[in-house]
Amino acid sequence: MTRRVRIVVLAPALLGLGALFAWAIAGLPAFGDYRGPYGYVLNQVVVPLRHTTNVVMGVTFDVRGIDTMGEEFILYAAVLGVTLLLRDESGSNTVERHTRRLGSDAVRLAGVLMVGGGVLVGLWLVAFGYVTPGGGFQGGVVVAGAILLLYVVGSHRDYRPFRDEHVLDPLEGLGAGGYVMVGLAALASGTAFLTNLFGPGKSGTLLSGGSIGVLNWTSAFAVTAAMLLLFAHFLETYVAPLELEDAGA
């Protein structure tokens, strides 16, 4: 196909897409316009009922807690799939690898400080998730990302405990299973699945929200372990073999 023919084919398609796009944009509600009733209802209801000043967390872990459980198991299933696909059957996990370390001490020092700072920010995001913006999902990824930085600035050996499946698998199970356990505890106490168990507590403190705090931490564990498992498999399968070549060369 020559360039000319391509342009002749492309032009009407592009024009049609452009017209549809312009039509769609023209039909959008005005900037800042919000029509749905749910946001207004939740803003009115969540803080008085659940005492979580971050309404988003009150919604995700209580009002629609069972959807969040489903989401957590989507992540669980995804990590399970990656693990099954990239499973290392050669047992090379036990081999101590000697890889090059970063040459610059300043970069390493800055990196190590960032690991500590990142973990702290992640834990803070988790802990205060239902008081200020944050939460188990985002905080968990931040913690895992900060730990991954240790691999970049350190070595395989420094990172070893964080890619050990004997540590990560129970943590992942505790996180995903803990969420269900909180739901079952409500069922056992004679109410509906995932009903908020403890009192709503004092608004704006860590003791607010009842079960929300527990669910928040279980999902943080599940997400952190899931991300670390993903990193471990990616590094083991895709990055470590390349580094081994570098070290040998």
Place this chain on the structure above:
Amino acid sequence: MTVLATLVPLQAVAFALVALGAPVVVLTRDPLRQALVNSVYGVSLVCLFVVLEAPDPALSMLVVSGIGYPLVLLTAIARVRGERRRAEEAADD
């Protein structure tokens, strides 16, 4: 509403940064640089969400564009480059 009004200039700047950043990502040809530029573009989106008073999407965007997406891109790039280098070495032998 006074708070919202003072945010308007910031929102305009954040929108402009996003509008400028998107084509820069597309026009970067080298995949490794593109991954880095994309992360910077992600930070501009985070700023936009913050000044639009949406902190939770901002945090989600931060972890996706800062940690999740670059990791997948970088491992993929490392893999492809490693295989290409191996093929070149095989060709040299």
